Amino acid sequence: AQKVTQAQTEISVVEKEDVTLDCVYETRDTTYYLFWYKQPPSGELVFLIRRNSFDEQNEISGRYSWNFQKSTSSFNFTITASQVVDSAVYFCALSVDPNRDDKIIFGKGTRLHILP
């Protein structure tokens, strides 16, 4: 069975600080995909990144970066120089081969508060 754990329920940081959101996953599949979504107060889930299990390269997109480590089954997300607009709930998620089992398993989310 697949499982995603986001141990941090809520984090508060002051604007311009860096913040890392942790994500640990469990799966027995060798092919899987990891995701991060952002959910602002409006409710929409905004796609941030999709990473497959064969690509362990870290990725950077502007102020966002992701660190994928298969050895520790982690896919952590870092926001550099945080801004108030980054305040939201962030979900880490996992799926396996979409041709075999096409559903995403979400963690419980981390609520991020960026204080001005």
Add this chain to the structure above:
Amino acid sequence: DTGVSQDPRHKITKRGQNVTFRCDPISEHNRLYWYRQTLGQGPEFLTYFQNEAQLEKSRLLSDRFSAERPKGSFSTLEIQRTEQGDSAMYLCASSFDGNTIYFGEGSWLTVV
């Protein structure tokens, strides 16, 4: 707007009434998904369609729930004889062949 759209965005209903939500996916996407999210939790999978075929249903989807996608385009999710425990946000999403899944803004249901 070419994203996933859901209607209505908010619905308040009395216990025992039926409600229906509609989802219009991104136009070229062949897969459509329904998820449910309660306060403080991540979204939970309910069901998904490939074109008009419903391929998987979660055990969360009781007999009071039914989803359809008659022409392989828009989808409806109906809840019959609503209960207070059905209060949640119902999220629709779509993808092309299971690649990146894009979500709509959700439909909030409150059962009073």
